[in-house]
Amino acid sequence: MxxxxxxxxxxxxxxxxxxxxxxxxxxxxxxxxISEPMAFGIGNGLYFSYIPFLKIMFAPMISFRNLPNTVFRRATQYLGIxxxxxxxxxxxxxxxxxxxxxxxxxxxxxxxxxxxxxxxxxxxxxxxxxxxxxxxxxxxxxxxxxxxxxxxxxxxxxxxxxxxxxxxxxxxxxxxxxxxxxxLKPGIDIKPAIIKGIKKTVYEMIGIPFPLIGVKGLKWMARDLKKWPKKHGNEKASFYLGQILRMAEDFGTGGAGFRYIYGAFLKEAGELFGNHTELLEAADIMGKTANKWREFTYIGARNCKNRSKPEEDYGMLSDMLMGIAQNEEIVYRKLEKIKF
Amino acid sequence: MKESIDKSEHPDDVPGYCYNRELFYGFDKERGFTRELSYQNQSNQVIIRQSWDALEKRLEQVQEAVRSGNVSPIVYYMEKMLMELPMLSAYMGLNRLRVRWHMTPAGFRRLKPPMLERYARLFEITVEELKKPGFMNK
Structure with a gap:
């Protein structure tokens, strides 16, 4: 044949x-x-939503990414391809x-x-x-x-x-x-696309007037995390916590729920705009926040291992998540104020 | 920080898997953002393991229920395929209520061979296995 x-x-x-x-x-x-972080940043890959009343895989629905195909669609749209x-x-x-x-x-x-x-x-x-x-x-x-x-x-x-x-x-x-x-015609200027991408991401993370999306959703989840052991028992609380960590660290996120990739994008963008100080500062804070996410995973994983007897206090984990949310908010507020 | 936690907090009793390296990003003050290829670290393996452990636990409960005749083997295979009722009904192209009826022993007994075959094809097993799962013989 x-x-x-x-x-x-x-x-x-x-x-x-x-x-x-x-x-x-x-x-x-x-x-x-265009590098991977650049494509991710222009295409608004970053997102957060927490929907406690929808259960996926027996745990609340938590998403660190945008809807499928957003990255490709928006990146081509903003770049005019x-x-x-x-x-x-x-x-x-x-x-x-x-x-x-x-x-x-x-x-x-x-x-x-x-x-x-x-x-x-x-x-x-x-x-x-x-x-x-x-x-x-x-x-x-x-x-x-x-x-x-x-x-x-x-x-x-x-x-x-x-x-x-x-x-x-x-x-x-x-x-x-x-x-x-x-x-794809040669000679595309990616700067306007970067500006559009950043503005859209900032809007999605702090601008949407709905409490379960973006930074507000992250804070809501931090408050809920504290209540899980009392409400559902230790076993289930540990499974729910595991779900957060699974969504943040696995399934090809580049680590820490895409925060590292986004930080790398901000840094690249800052260098492209002639060492833009505010963008570079934002990238720095994003990197530190991503490191905190990773620390959160290390500590949380201990609770996932020892399910019935939590080694770490859920209140402490909740405070940690709240700190992460506040740090992220600082980044987005900073990006919001930048005038290109 | 990473190494100290890796070594002291997670002894090597976690069954690791290492056949595909993934790209991980990192950040530190001196080098900025870094990219490196590595296997999933220990704490990530713990949280992956957790969801599979939870599945095994659910499977045990379902096995018990099937043995005692409370539910039909379809529930067992559905759990084994990590499915839920809406997903199963979507894959089968049947109404949810109908699938739920098939999940009861009475509904399962009255299933006609073509329908049994459809379920068996979806679960990638034979009709005999569907009628009598392997754990029933023990």
Whole structure:
């Protein structure tokens, strides 16, 4: 049997966060040199929401990231790049045929997938998490060449496996979502895009008048954390705390719930704007806050290990989280006041 | 700070996994923001472990319930696939109430072979395994 073989010369680079990594790699493929933190910052990856009355995986819903595909969509929009995003494809076969056509034309294509049935993924990570992104860059017979930024090396997936992960069910189902860049003209000025990106992030973190989103949500969660052991018992409190830490540290966040990546973005932006003192200061505080997040994980993990007898006082953890929230607020207030 | 906590607070009894290095960012005063490739550290492995332990505990409870005939094996396999009722009904393309009826022993007994096959295909098992899960033989 004759096997068709098309492999695009696409460089796989590992990244901290799946979507901004994919976005940055796609931009680099078309010759626009944008690092992962830069793509993350321009595309408003940073976000926080805490929804205690919605239970996901038997614990309150906590999210440190924006809705899926926000990073790619906003980054291309702010940078003025022509891109196509197809949100929903009803027929799975048609979705795969579209992917094949793209690959034949030499377009690396990003896709949203579910993690649970992703065969090359570490088994420990395989939960029903549908906001993962990967890029297909080649086809060889029945096999697709995949660049997944969580993995160290490029991977392969069969036709059936890829179809299955693209049509995973559950919350935020991918429904065959795919995206690619049509046209990227050289000589794009990224400064205006950075300003737009920062303003939008600041709005999302402190501007939205709803108490469960952004810094307000973080403070709400800190207050709730104190009550969990009394309200739910130690066992469950430890599981809920574990959920916060899992969301902050695992699932490809680059550590500390994307705070490190955002700090790196602020620093890069500061250097780009001619050593802008306020931006660099903000980056510094963000870095310190991220270190505090990591400390919080180290201490919290002890409670997760010894579930029925908490080693650390939940009141202390709550105060720590409150301190983190206040530090973050300082950063956003600082960014709000900057006049470019 | 990182090393001291790593060594003293988390002895090596945590089953570590190390087949894929990930990219982690870091920050310190001298070097600024850093990127490094490493395996998940011990405290992250603890919190990953926790969710799988919680699953095992739930599975044990469900096994007990299936043995005593309170619920049907579908509940067991649903838990094993980390699913919940809305997700299962979405994957099956059935109404939630109907799936809930299949979760009761009476509803499960009256299931017709095609429907059993659909469930078995979703759970990636045979129909016999679906009717009589492995833990029932012990």
């Amino acid at each position: 004759e096997t068709t073989k098309t492999i695009i010369n696409y460089t796989h680079r590992q990244a901290g966060h799946c979507e901004s990594g994919a976005t940055s790699n796609l931009f680099k493929f078309y010759g626009l040199d 022509e891109a196509t995003v197809i949100k929903k494809i009803k027929d799975p076969k048609e979705a795969m045929a579209m992917l094949d056509r793209n690959l034949e034309q030499g377009i690396p294509t990003g896709m949203q997938v579910g993690v649970f049935q992703l065969t090359f993924f570490p088994p420990e990570y395989r939960q029903h998490y549908n906001m993962h992104n990967l890029v297909a860059f080649g086809k060889e017979g029945n096999l697709y060449h995949i660049s997944d930024t969580v993995m160290e090396f490029p991977q392969v997936l069969t036709y059936d496996d890829l179809l299955r992960v693209r049509y995973a069910g559950g919350a935020f189902a991918p429904q065959g979502k795919m995206y690619w860049i049509n046209n």
